[in-house]
Amino acid sequence: MACEIAVEDVGQNFADLNEKRNLVTDRLQRRDEERLQDLQKKKEDKEKITSDTENTVFFNENFNAAKAKIEADLMRSDDITGKSELTDHFDALVVAVQSLQKFVSDSTLFLPKYEIRSSQDVVNRLTDAINEKRDEKIPKKKFAFKSKKKSEKIEKKGTQNGDAVDSTITSKVSVQANDCGFMDLSDQSLSLGENSINQKDVAIMRLTDCVVKLHGSPSAIHIDKLTNCKVFSGPVSASIFIDNCTNCTFVxxxxQLRIHSTTDTSFYIHVTSKAIIEDCSRVVFAPYNWNYNGIDEHYRVSGLDKSINNWDDVDDFNWLVTDQQSPNWGVIPVEERVENWET
Incomplete structure (x- = not known):
């Protein structure tokens, strides 16, 4: 009997040893797998940092070269005398700055925020310098909005988005030297077609309780001081600048979209680079969803890629914490989005 007990004890000890050995082996294997995963992650992080650094170096070299050439060409303006030659000269400068703006916009996916802000400031200063020098060398009448009567009866409807306005409007509209738009109006429904806005700058300023519809492809839109307004546009080939707006909806x-000093506003956007906000609060975003006859042709004119939409990739220049969501902007919940807009 004692011998049988001893054999059983030995067998049990072997089983315990095997179990312990298996546990140790499993633990070592898991530790080894975790170590390999950690090494792989460090390698990927290093490769990403290297890639971003190389991209940033490439950007700075090309950006600075383009900036220096534009500045040198601008300095030559005083040596040109003929009006036709000056016009061609400044047109070339504008194209160069637009190309530089596109280069900045296309690079926002990998550039640090401070680099984006600094580069955009340079582009803005170059644009201002070109406009100032052009006005000096080729004086023109100051841009103004002229009164133009336009009767348009719009039936008031109880639509979901409430963008119908019942009014007979008298709009202050001007199309002058590639500029057009609306200003100093309230309680009106306003629109411009492709013949007025295609590849032109549009200015929309100081409106209250208005609905604005742009059926076409502007080159840029400048929006300032709107309250309780809705603004719809076809595809814009370059940038949209929005400043000092409250309780509005933009589609x-x-x-590239730049938004400054704006509050309590909704954006339904298609942006191929990024939306950038500064000094904003309670702004929310959703994908662009306005449709109208001719929009496909306007996309072709604009050159925007319909397959790329970074509508929820927003840079907040007032929020530099990279691992936390900015409290100044958010996404409109799907169930709260307007699905159909009137065209």
Missing amino acids: LPCQ
């Missing part, structure tokens, strides 16, 4: 596609 817009563009290459």
Whole structure:
């Protein structure tokens, strides 16, 4: 009997040893797998940092070269005398700055925020310098909005988005030297077609309780001081700049969107680079969803890629914490989005 007990004890000890050995083996294997995963992650992080650094170096070299050439060409303006030659000269400068703007917009996916902000400031200063020098060398009448009567009866409807306005409007509209738009109006429904806005700058300023519809492809849109307004646009080939707006809705596609000092506003956007906000609060975003006859042709004119939409990739220049969501902007919940807009 004692011998049988001893054999059983030995067998049990072997089983315990095997179990312990298996546990140790499993633990070592898991530790080895975790170590390999950690090494792989460090390798990927290093490769990403290297890639971003190389991209940033490439960007800075090319950006600075383009900036220096534009500045040198601008300095030559005083040596040109003929009006036709000056016009061609400044047109070339504008094209160069637009190309530089596109280069900045296309690079926002990998550039640090401070780099984006600094580069955009340079582009803005170059644009201002070109406009100032052009006005000096080729004086023109100051841009103004002229009164133009336009009767348009719009039936008031109980639509979901409430963008119908019942009014007979008298609009202050001007199309002058590639500029057009609306200003100093309230309680009106306003629109411009492709013949007025295609590849032109549009200015929309100081409106209250208005609905604005742009059926076409502007080159840029400048929006300032709107309250309780809705603005719809076809595809914009370059940038849209929005400043000092409150309680508005914007439905817009563009290459780059810059929003400043705006609150309590909704954006339905298609943006191929990024939306950038600064000094904003309670702004929310959703994908662009306005449709109208001719929009496909306007996309072709604008050159925007319909397959790329970074509508929810928003940079907040007032929020530099990279691992936390900015409290100044958010996404409109799907169930709260307007699905159909009147065209």
